[in-house]
Amino acid sequence: MDMHTQQEKASILLIYTGGTIGMIENPETGVLESFNFQHLKDNMPELKKLGYSVATIQFDPPMDSSEMGPDSWMKIVKIIADNYQKYDGFVVLHGTDTMSYTASALSFMLENLSKPVILTGSQLPIGMLRTDGKENLITAIEIAAAKENGLPLVPEVCIFFENHLMRGNRTTKINAENFNAFRSFNYPVLAEAGIHIKYNNVQIHVNGEERELKPHYLLDTNVVVLKLFPGIQENVVATILKIEGLKAVVLETYGSGNAPRKEWFIRLLCQASARGIIIVNVTQCSAGTVEMERYETGYQLLQAGVVSGYDSTTESAVTKLMFLLGHGYTPDEVRDRMNRSMAGEITL
Ligand code: ASP
Numbered sequence: 001m002d003m004h005t006q007q008e009k010a011s012i013l014l015i016y017t018g019g020t021i022g023m024i025e026n027p028e029t030g031v032l033e034s035f036n037f038q039h040l041k042d043n044m045p046e047l048k049k050l051g052y053s054v055a056t057i058q059f060d061p062p063m064d065s066s067e068m069g070p071d072s073w074m075k076i077v078k079i080i081a082d083n084y085q086k087y088d089g090f091v092v093l094h095g096t097d098t099m100s101y102t103a104s105a106l107s108f109m110l111e112n113l114s115k116p117v118i119l120t121g122s123q124l125p126i127g128m129l130r131t132d133g134k135e136n137l138i139t140a141i142e143i144a145a146a147k148e149n150g151l152p153l154v155p156e157v158c159i160f161f162e163n164h165l166m167r168g169n170r171t172t173k174i175n176a177e178n179f180n181a182f183r184s185f186n187y188p189v190l191a192e193a194g195i196h197i198k199y200n201n202v203q204i205h206v207n208g209e210e211r212e213l214k215p216h217y218l219l220d221t222n223v224v225v226l227k228l229f230p231g232i233q234e235n236v237v238a239t240i241l242k243i244e245g246l247k248a249v250v251l252e253t254y255g256s257g258n259a260p261r262k263e264w265f266i267r268l269l270c271q272a273s274a275r276g277i278i279i280v281n282v283t284q285c286s287a288g289t290v291e292m293e294r295y296e297t298g299y300q301l302l303q304a305g306v307v308s309g310y311d312s313t314t315e316s317a318v319t320k321l322m323f324l325l326g327h328g329y330t331p332d333e334v335r336d337r338m339n340r341s342m343a344g345e346i347t348l
Helices: 003-008 037-042 070-082 099-109 133-145 234-241 263-274 296-303 314-326 331-338
Strands: 011-016 053-058 089-093 117-120 157-161 164-167 191-193 197-199 223-227 248-253 278-283
Touching (some): 089 133, 133 197, 223 234, 263 278, 278 314
Parallel strands (some): 248 278
Antiparallel strands (some): 157 164, 164 191, 191 197
């Protein structure tokens, strides 16, 4: 290969964290277990055939994504920050179970990101005949390498899965069986992969001016998700709101942000807000937004100091709160920032 071609070759860093994509079946128990990255490479000779230079780095040991959390997010951020100048784009191989949480967290932790960070994985291990992993991985690499006029086409944290490229902090895992496992209900897909990869340029966030990447490593996990259901008891809500050290609650409400108007419920929320606990209202519906001014049942929450989560996913609200609390903002500052979009996670 001549120098010229070599210079033009996009360079991608593939970060293998674990998940089904690289798993193999334990012959004794039949259970899927994480395996060394070599297994993935051996089962994917196509990797070598791609016209890009693909370097790899792996978590040791690889992790099932249900074991992942802030420490793993920091590890991924550190790998990206340390290698930021060396590569044109990054592909993160990750278990599907908590991929939307990781993608949301990374979108907040990688401030001023101007290169693609594409998460993908698979429902079937890469060594299996019917695997969805090969297509997901190859297309994710293509997307991470895609440029126009020398600039990356998708300088965002995204999830690519089963033909769809989605903004990471808008996604939710919706299916434990189908290859089509993720959805972005409240934001259009950023690209669709068919015969061609069609980019939805209008929806892709592009930084106006290039600023230096600012990686963040501070997260505070004193957060809880409280999902309402008809019949929820006063002592349950009271006990949750009294958890020692609790700083924020993602309150999953009904419809457009509604909750019962019971006196005890509103009183408990008012008291928690007054103690500095941030309560963010997100809807249990997959699609749509919270509008607390719409019904009396939502309006009461506003008056109890609850802030709107707009059309945020729970995954995004949880990780955004961890990020903001980790940075030591006061409760009012956190409430204020929940009302602003940091990485395209809410529609205002
Ligand atoms: N349990 C696996 C994980 O999330 C499932 C997957 O990879 O799809 O790590």
